[in-house]
Amino acid sequence: MKRILIHEVGPRDGLQMEKQVVPLEIKEGWIRGVMDAGVDLVQVGSFVHPEKVPQMADTDELFRRLTAGKTGSTVLSGLVLNEKGLERGLQCGVEMFCLGASASETHSRKNTGIGTEEATRRIIGAAKQAVAAGKKVQVSVQSAFGCGFEGPIPEDRVLGMVRAYLEAGLTNISLADTAGHADPAQVERLFGAVFALDPAVECTCHFHNTYGLGMANIFAALRAGVTTLETSFAGLGGCPFTKVAAGNVATEDLVHALHRQGLRPDVRLDGLLGVARSVAEHFGRDLPGHVYRTGPITTKEAS
């Protein structure tokens, strides 16, 4: 089995959904906690207009702080939706650019103001620039499994976008279930079709738990050969421009589950639980994650 990588997207996908803007120092503490726990990738923030998503206004400054004198192997990623974002990211130390376009025409227009085709073309252009600048790049298809506005998304449309990415030499590809519509059979089928296009593609999955299927979909993705899993501390998350938004699978719940199966024992669960508890405490409410509340399963304990 190929090595599974964990991509923490809480600082971006989680915090963009919260009404309150989290102070930079607190965000920085959470991100450093995740890095210290040995998570492979952390999405520090997105480069969007600060008036549109004020929660992400400090992304540039966060990158500058986190990359200064950085040690450890965690890769710091940033989400970019257009050329302007790429420019900002190149200036502040982004290590991996995550760029995406939505397979839903309606979601694409709400999120970026342009349609799927134009967004895909522009994303590919920006991704090539990032590659040319020596950066790691992940390209994604958002709303790949369905859309709250449009309903089912034709698989051909998703595969067409994947094909365009592959033809541009972009082989790190994410399918994102922005609306939470995916089911396990669909996940295996669609990722299977992606691997049929190119068996060497590196696939990432990103599931929202809107209807309770997030974790089941992750295990279906693993079965299909997906190697990078995007999750969020304490299960925070959701796209502000989708119809029914809900959290991601909690990173610490996923790591706890992987540990049960003997996978990624090197990732430190206690560190992740500490971050999740701190996030829940900060927001002052119960968040979707399970294990930060129950504590992990212990192998043997006194009654």
Added chain:
Amino acid sequence: MKRILIHEVGPRDGLQMEKQVVPLEIKEGWIRGVMDAGVDLVQVGSFVHPEKVPQMADTDELFRRLTAGKTGSTVLSGLVLNEKGLERGLQCGVEMFCLGASASETHSRKNTGIGTEEATRRIIGAAKQAVAAGKKVQVSVQSAFGCGFEGPIPEDRVLGMVRAYLEAGLTNISLADTAGHADPAQVERLFGAVFALDPAVECTCHFHNTYGLGMANIFAALRAGVTTLETSFAGLGGCPFTKVAAGNVATEDLVHALHRQGLRPDVRLDGLLGVARSVAEHFGRDLPGHVYRTGPITTKEAS
């Protein structure tokens, strides 16, 4: 693919965990709602000592009311832990007896006052009596995937109990994850081992969502060939005598997911959502289910 059956256990596993005793008329309304929705089996209650579990004191009366002039094909089941319970169940119209013993010595003693071996022997005796009385019977191994008190449970011990059930001619067998310790790989492995003992066995699964893996485990069980799925309205549930108790997968979330995959379109989701909303309203708090809060995915909707 074999037909998947849904066994609603909310009236028993869900309500036994709630501090407040739900009035009989309200329970009856919820159960009738589930029956009207076309769910295959409903666990009306358990036959335990009313002082030990006062929430279940009205089980006999509920059975009498629900079986009087009953129409529709839903099978009404009752949980029995000993001979006394069987006697009560035979007198009030139970259609299917669910009997179980725990693979965890500690959990067995806390739940029933006797150890695994004696409990298994007594359960088999009672199950045979129920069969002789012309009743449907399901026998279960509780704590089959791990125990909050004892930690991992040897798979050989679980399979030994299954073998004893099979040798007694009991072929409707449930593995219950009382503590929520199961992971998808373990689920496939253990049910696979059960089917290896007897490919004709009818298997049921029962997962608690303590650590966030309930739905993923159900899909793993389906893959292994399990055909009956036990879930609870709005995701209520938990055994009062386990260490860290948490809810089941929500019945309406499961049916919503099955519908996404084209399975069991005959079960009426709207009816189940009505029950789940009524349960949540009654308890006055958010319950674990997702779809009763978000509403189902609609195929096509206006933005």
